Every structure is written in C-alpha cells, then in structure tokens.
Amino acid sequence: MGGPLAGMKIIELAGLGALPYGSLRLADMGAEIVRVERLSDVPEEPVAGPHNFWDRGRRSIGVDLKHPEGVETVLCLAEQAEVFLESFRPGVAERLGLGPEALLARNPRIVYGRLTGWGQDGPLAQAAGHSLNYEAITGVTHTIGPRGGPPLPLLQILGDFAGGGLHLAFGVVCAVLEARQSGQGQVVDGAMVDGVMSLMSVFYGMHSAGIHTDDRGSNLFDGGAPFYNIYETKDGEFVSIAPIEPHFYALLIEKLGLDSSALPEQNDRERWPELRAHFEEAFATKTRAEWDELLLGTDACYAPVLSLAEVVEYEHHRQREAFVDHDPMPELRPSPRLSRTPGTPGPSPEYKGANTVAVLESAGYSAKEIEALRRAGAVR
Secondary structure: OOOOOOOOEEEEEOOOOHHHHHHHHHHHOOOEEEEEEEHHHOOOOOOOOOOOHHHOOEEEEEEOOOOHHHHHHHHHHHHOOOEEEEOOOOOHHHHHOOOHHHHHHHOOOOEEEEEEOOOOOOOOOOOOOOHHHHHHOOOHHHHOOOOOOOOOOOOOHHHHHHHHHHHHHHHHHHHHHHHHHHOOOEEEEEEHHHHHHHHOHHHHHHHHOOOOOOOOOOOOOOOOOOOOEEEEOOOOOEEEEOOOOHHHHHHHHHHHOOOHHHOOOOOOHHHHHHHHHHHHHHHOOOOHHHHHHHHOOOOOOEEEOOOHHHHHHOHHHHHOOOEEOOOOOOEEOOOOOOOOOOOOOOOOOOOOOOOHHHHHHHOOOOHHHHHHHHHHOOEO
C-alpha cells in the first residue's frame, strides 16, 4: 500500500468500535497493520465471513493471549513494529504480559497506544462506559436538545470515533515522529473523555466568556438561533440554513422573499422566536427540491438534510468521488486527500485470523515453528 504512512508497522490487539476506527484511519494512509484476534473469534475452518469495513487495510492473525507461547509470539512481532495498540481496561494488558513495560523492554522505540473511555487513572478508570457516558461528563450531552426539553443522545461520532479513535491516531503519529528522532518510544494515553473535552474546548471558552449559556436550545449553535437551524419543507422533508454573517443572512432573506424591514434584527435574541416563526412559515411554502433549486450553491449557507441512503447518490459526493469502488461494496475514500501520497483503501481479511501463517512467515518464523505454535494452541 502507498500513502504517507507507508512503512509504519503496527500491531493492533482486537477491540471494539473506537480502536478499529482509529487504526482504520492509519491503515488508509498506508500503515501496515496486523490485528491480533482473540482465538475464540477465529473459525476452526477457513470460511469467509460477512464483509466488515472496520477490517479494511490490515492483516489478521489468531493468537491465544492466555497462552505463554501466544504472548511470546506477539512480543516477537512487536519487536519489528513501530506501534502497538490496545483498548483493554487499565491493567489488563499488564496482566497478559503485554503492557508498556514489557514491550518497551523488547523494543525501546515502540509507541504504545492505549485507548480507554475514562483514561488510565482517575476514579472512573475501571468502570465500564460507552460514548454517551463520555459525552455526558464533558458537557456535550447537556448542550444538545430543544429549549425546555431534555438532553438528547448523539450518535457515537464524538465519544467513540472523534474523541476516541481519531484522537488516538493523532497522538500515535505525533509519538512516532518524535521516536524516529529520539530513538525512544513512549505511551500514548488516549482517553475518549479527554478527546471529547478537546473537541469541546471552544465551547468551554465561549461559556466562560458568557457567549454560550447553559440554557439549552437558546444559543447560536444549539438550535436557539433561527438563522442557524433546520426547517421542515412543504413535502415533509428538512433543510438546514446557517448564514451567520450579515451579508449571507441578507441574501437568505432576499431569497426567501421576506421583507427585512418587517423582521426582528438578526441578533435580537429576545425576538428570536418571532423570527423563527417567519422562517418556518416561509420554508413550508416549497418542497425541499424547490428550495434546492433556489438556494443550493448560493452564499445563503443552505443544504438539504439528507438521509443515509441519499448521501451515497448525492451529486456533490458523486462528483468528488467520495465513495470508491471497493470489493465487495463501495466505501468512503480515505480523507483528508493528499495530492502526492493519497491514502488508499486496502483489502480486508477473508475471516478473522486469515493471515496467521503469512504474518508469521514474514516475521521470520519457519514452517516448523508455525506448526509447533498451531499444535500447542497458541495460534490458529
């Protein structure tokens, strides 16, 4: 595979959601990743399973991490790698014999990436949790929802994927660049709660300055502003508008056919409900397609609200080739797009553990040694 991270070798212990997303981002940019699967997840017979885009761009090896020879196999692979990734609860990797101290003793240059929800320490470190919980204690959840209504749960975008996997991938690349200069590895503590707080940093600042209040649904970016909002159209579809700047706002008012002199001032918060009523009435007069015809591509800061099914066929995405042909189904093009060394979607293993022999052979194991590990139950 090509890409800017070509040559970076990574060992990834199989995990859920956030970790595969982070390693996927690295794989798409050319990193060579070997995922170590739990032996219980590896089929006895080599039968292809359903396609899972999480597995894209990496090879898969089945290892028993509770078997001493299985642990030794992973340590040997890590000796040839730049990065090791895991997402166990704090202390689990150490009990397996695969903690940072053990790996750095075998490979002083290795970057050890750890991804958890709460972090490696603190009173919540050992508790179970999911994306919504990490968003809840960072103020995100409190800010999302209608005015006067309860907070609403988000998709896993912030907690798991942006605050978790992407946050870890960024830290890993930073640490690898430093290790290539110093010759010394280090541990990257990727906590989803830290990542979400980083993403919220602008709003913490706005809150401190009194610009964003705790009154949910009454602020500029949380549905309070009528000109940064979503409206229902004549055919029951929805559209979004976001003309914050006065000249963009003036264009929207013109396109809607409204009389600006009869409307409240744009930033008069006390009269935002009145202004919203004017917008609701206006948008209800045309279908979404008609609003697309009138507003799409203008400086009115407009876009239709698309369903997941519509996204794939949307003309803007089609022209930019956002989805690329990939066996067995189209998948998203790696982003961001690099002009000289762009990322490339790599192949996926046919099944978990499909590349065990090939990976061990490339690491220098002989056929006799691989067979011995197989017979001992250390690998499959």
